[in-house]
Amino acid sequence: MTAQRRFVRRTVLAATASVAALTLAACGGGTGGKADGGTEAGGHNAADVSFSKEMIQHHRQAVEMAGLAAGHASSAQVKSLATKIKGAQDPEIETMSGWLTSWGEKVPQDMSGMGHDMSSSTPGMMSDADMGKLEKASGTAFDTMFLTMMVEHHKGAVDMAKAEKADGRYGPATGLAADVITAQSAEITRMNKLLGKG
Template sequence: MTAQRRFVRRTVLAVTASVAALTLAACGSDGGDKASSGTGTATATGGHNAADVSFSKDMIQHHRQAVEMAGLAADHASSAQVKSLATKIEGAQAPEIKTMSGWLTSWGEQVPEDMSGMNHGMSTATPGMMSDADMGKLEKASGTGFDTMFLTMMVEHHEGAVDMAKTEKADGTYQPATKLAADVITAQSAEIQQMNKMLGKS
């Protein structure tokens, strides 16, 4: 029985080693040909490149501001539609922040510092981002005035996100990132139409 156990143990170890070798070979087969700036790594879903890193960092900050704006609606908005939309935006974008942060960590990149509730000026170069003055006005608004201001600002914010996502789709190589970009384009384009209707625009 002892000899048989040894044989079984050796067989299991051999199979385990073979599986590990195959896994490593598969992971190493895609070096991310479009990777640049030394940031490319191979993963089971393909290598990432500088565009993926830039998209993730910028969109994290972009989403954080959208979540911050949406969070104001509960106490400041008068329209049930605006409150519902804000809840939807927060529910969609908060998990995406965690997802993109996870990508950056796995790539050995630094996750941007959370600037929400602080100085927004550092991020205003990102398309659609609101300035400190914009956020200050929104925080002080209430009722129907808040509703109109929120919708107007969020349309601009979403348009910026769509532009960023289109760039990622064109230039990125990391499949989950380009898939998220496609989802952003679809979801936020639909919300832009919805908000324009709520503002009385065609």
């Protein structure tokens, strides 16, 4: 009787330990958090990797465009908007670069200003020719060109973010995608108003 009791106790303890282990795994895994470094199966998928790589390059170009406003724009509103864009997108580049590193993926090289035309493959990206025109423009001509180009650029980012929300698995990445949609949609509305379209 005691041997049977001991066996039952051991079975119950083993089952309890298994449940506890599964509970801990469920809490710590699959979220891409620090517990698993975002590398466990289910932590992220190919859509998350593509989104991060493409959005880093997309953001870099927006930051490059925004950087031109200080010396080329005539409108204080355009300069303010450009500062806001740079301030929002620089930290997001850092965040996405961190994810890629933690996943064992390469962070894309910074091709901005190096004559590397990505416009054909990434939504909303400006061509080298577009960037050249923007760099040469100043005053109200720059303001109009900057706003027109940035509206298209933002629309591309929103499309990419919507695809990530639909297909991505990594919580922080789909969360960032949702933030991009909210922030950049609001900025599109603001820029269209400045262009007299809103």
